[in-house]
Amino acid sequence: MTTDIILETQQLRREFGALVAVDNVSVKIRAHTFHSIIGPNGAGKTTFFNLLSGNLKPTSGRVLFKGRDITHLPLHRTAHLGIGRSFQITNIFPNLTVLENIRLAAQALGRDNFHFWRRAHHFRRYEERAAAVLEQVGLAKRADTPARTLPHGDQRKLELGMLLAPDPEVLLLDEPTAGMATEQVPELIDLIQSFQAAGNKTVLLVEHNMNVVMSVSDVITVMHYGQVLAEGTPSDVTANEVVQEAYLGTLYGDVAAEK
Numbered sequence: 001m002t003t004d005i006i007l008e009t010q011q012l013r014r015e016f017g018a019l020v021a022v023d024n025v026s027v028k029i030r031a032h033t034f035h036s037i038i039g040p041n042g043a044g045k046t047t048f049f050n051l052l053s054g055n056l057k058p059t060s061g062r063v064l065f066k067g068r069d070i071t072h073l074p075l076h077r078t079a080h081l082g083i084g085r086s087f088q089i090t091n092i093f094p095n096l097t098v099l100e101n102i103r104l105a106a107q108a109l110g111r112d113n114f115h116f117w118r119r120a121h122h123f124r125r126y127e128e129r130a131a132a133v134l135e136q137v138g139l140a141k142r143a144d145t146p147a148r149t150l151p152h153g154d155q156r157k158l159e160l161g162m163l164l165a166p167d168p169e170v171l172l173l174d175e176p177t178a179g180m181a182t183e184q185v186p187e188l189i190d191l192i193q194s195f196q197a198a199g200n201k202t203v204l205l206v207e208h209n210m211n212v213v214m215s216v217s218d219v220i221t222v223m224h225y226g227q228v229l230a231e232g233t234p235s236d237v238t239a240n241e242v243v244q245e246a247y248l249g250t251l252y253g254d255v256a257a258e259k
């Protein structure tokens with residue numbers, strides 16, 4: 001693990017009318033770490049991701065990627081720089097096959113997709129990339145299946161595959177296990193952990209399942225009403241009394257109540 005900062009926000013703020021969804025958030029994300037953002041519903045986690053990825057413009061503040069100011073770059077530019085962003089809602093092409101979805105995702109960010117005289121060569125490269133990613137996310141046997149007929153858990157794997165296809169350095173995962181059956185969650189999390197470690201990637205994860213967060217994260221940032229309430233290792237955060245009171249106590253209560 002290095003101490004290089006790959007992504008940094010400085011006093012990042014986003015207002016929606018009178019509401020301050022992200023309130024002067026300054027966070028440093030170390031390269032090659034698994035960094036989770038937690039907080040109650042409406043805490044500003046998704047808005048924060050939208051600001052990082054260029055999907056939303058901040059009211060004020062800055063976003064730096066490897067020291068470069070990317071505050072005003074739109075989503076497709078941050079994607080080209082190597083920031084991959086998933087969404088809370090499913091983003092796949094239902095009538096295309098699993099393989100076609102992944103190939104398109106790889107191709108969309110290919111640097112040379114307008115160089116038509118080299119098209120055949122690149123097409124082959126994207127096919128190979130798609131096949132490798134399918135293998136990585138455990139969907140090789142489903143390559144020719146139309147995406148719409150995949151079980152929900154496999155759709156989530158496909159989304160991960162689409163995100164991985166262009167080989168981003170940073171992955172922003174917004175509730176990747178949302179809507180999954182409890183027994184499928186560990187497999188998806190193992191998958192995320194394995195490509196994070198094997199690819200030396202930086203993963204930013206928003207996740208409500210505290211067992212998952214506590215087991216996978218190097219660092220956790222706790223958001224509350226748009227602000228950073230606490231930050232540290234899973235044990236720091238678990239032991240933090242303010243976090244306990246504001247958030248964890250009730251959440252663990254909810255988790256326990258579900259069982």
Ligand SMILES: Nc1ncnc2c1ncn2[C@@H]1O[C@H](COP(=O)(O)OP(=O)(O)OP(=O)(O)O)[C@@H](O)[C@H]1O
Nearest residue numbers: 016019020021039040041042043044045046047048
């Ligand atoms: N486009 C928007 N227009 C107006 N208000 C918004 C908009 N997007 C988010 N908000 C508000 O900003 C606050 C933060 O929302 P956000 O979606 O970032 O929270 P979150 O932490 O991701 O919540 P959840 O855990 O439910 O996904 C909420 O009060 C939300 O209603």
Ligand SMILES: [Mg+2]
Nearest residue numbers: 045046047088
């Ligand atoms: Mg959200």
